[in-house]
Amino acid sequence: MKLLLFLMLVLQSQLLLANAEVVEFSDESLRPRYQQLIEELRCPKCQNQSLADSNSPISNDLRAQVQRLLEEDLSDQQIKDYLVARYSDFILYRPEVNQTTWLLWGSPLVFVLLGLLVVYRLYFKQRPSESQSHSQSQNSDQISPEDQQRLDSLLTDREPK
Amino acid sequence: MNRLALFIPLSLFAVLTLILLLGLDKDPTELPSALVGEPFPAFAMPSLQDPESLVTQQDFADQVVLVNVWATWCFACRIEHPSLNALAEQGVKIIGLNYKDQRKAAQLWLLERGNPYSFNIYDELGSLGIDLGVYGAPETYLVDAQGIIRHRRVGVVDKRVWEAEFAALYQELTGTTPVLGATQ
Numbered sequence: 088m089k090l091l092l093f094l095m096l097v098l099q100s101q102l103l104l105a106n107a108e109v110v111e112f113s114d115e116s117l118r119p120r121y122q123q124l125i126e127e128l129r130c131p132k133c134q135n136q137s138l139a140d141s142n143s144p145i146s147n148d149l150r151a152q153v154q155r156l157l158e159e160d161l162s163d164q165q166i167k168d169y170l171v172a173r174y175s176d177f178i179l180y181r182p183e184v185n186q187t188t189w190l191l192w193g194s195p196l197v198f199v200l201l202g203l204l205v206v207y208r209l210y211f212k213q214r215p216s217e218s219q220s221h222s223q224s225q226n227s228d229q230i231s232p233e234d235q236q237r238l239d240s241l242l243t244d245r246e247p248k
Numbered sequence: 249m250n251r252l253a254l255f256i257p258l259s260l261f262a263v264l265t266l267i268l269l270l271g272l273d274k275d276p277t278e279l280p281s282a283l284v285g286e287p288f289p290a291f292a293m294p295s296l297q298d299p300e301s302l303v304t305q306q307d308f309a310d311q312v313v314l315v316n317v318w319a320t321w322c323f324a325c326r327i328e329h330p331s332l333n334a335l336a337e338q339g340v341k342i343i344g345l346n347y348k349d350q351r352k353a354a355q356l357w358l359l360e361r362g363n364p365y366s367f368n369i370y371d372e373l374g375s376l377g378i379d380l381g382v383y384g385a386p387e388t389y390l391v392d393a394q395g396i397i398r399h400r401r402v403g404v405v406d407k408r409v410w411e412a413e414f415a416a417l418y419q420e421l422t423g424t425t426p427v428l429g430a431t432q
Contacts, residue, residue, distance in 0.1 A: 131279060145382075145383050148373075148377075148378060149378070171282065173282055173378060173380070173381035174279070174383070175279060175280045175282040175381070177279045177280065
């Protein structure tokens with residue numbers, strides 16, 4: 088009896104969970120597009136959540152709106168344009184390149200170029216001075232004949248007998 | 249020249265600090281509005297007072313109006329209501345957009361707190377709200393006689409906000425200067 092009750096409760100709770108959100112599509116091929124869109128669109132009220140993550144009333148409404156627009160056969164781009172026209176670029180987690188966002192998109196490139204410039208300056212600009220010091224050391228490599236003799240004797244001593 | 253170049257990282261750092269410092273003052277919940285400078289979206293919705301009659305954007309054509317998004321479930325709207333009453337008393341035409349609310353509760357609210365609105369649009373499902381880019385009540389739009397949205401405020405309109413954001417523009421459009429008291 089207890090087991091039966093337990094089973095009933097467990098099954099019941101799963102039913103409740105499954106009912107949390109059921110989105111019905113006339114065509115199942117819309118579902119992956121819907122899922123991708125709501126993960127890429129940002130909840131205007133809760134700022135750091137996507138429409139998919141957020142439970143706020145406005146996110147519910149916007150999810151329903153995205154679903155409606157998908158059923159109306161709008162393309163993903165058209166749906167994004169529709170929402171941007173109403174909620175501004177803010178609604179996109181990946182904003183498009185335009186007048187206000189070019190700096191945002193361009194700055195990584197600028198920083199990489201700056202970094203390359205620094206590397207170039209540190210590495211290549213030092214070469215002339217490096218080769219200079221190299222030639223200086225070559226000059227000092229020329230040792231006196233006495234030293235050379237000493238070195239030769241040392242080297243021959245060390246040779247295996 | 250080389251010695252000056254040594255200061256480049258420091259100056260870059262200073263500029264970045266300045267930008268971030270200015271960023272601290274910005275309210276992150278304030279979204280840029282996509283609709284300022286655009287015409288008020290066309291709509292045909294039931295009126296709050298009379299479910300049988302439809303209201304449209306033509307009902308405030310050729311007039312400078314405030315469109316105020318409100319609901320009885322919205323706490324900040326309670327705080328804002330006296331300001332709207334005061335503005336209406338001074339001749340400001342205010343259109344209400346009753347947003348995702350219950351008709352009965354909203355009608356009662358207007359009886360209890362006074363009705364500053366010329367009429368109310370009853371947007372039960374929030375569809376006009378989506379067209380306006382509403383993401384939280386209260387919101388207030390200033391619409392000019394050509395039907396163009398000139399300003400949008402998300403949040404309560406009180407004395408400070410009216411003076412800072414609306415008064416000058418309203419004066420420019422209508423030639424009148426309504427004022428709000430310190431308590432409003």
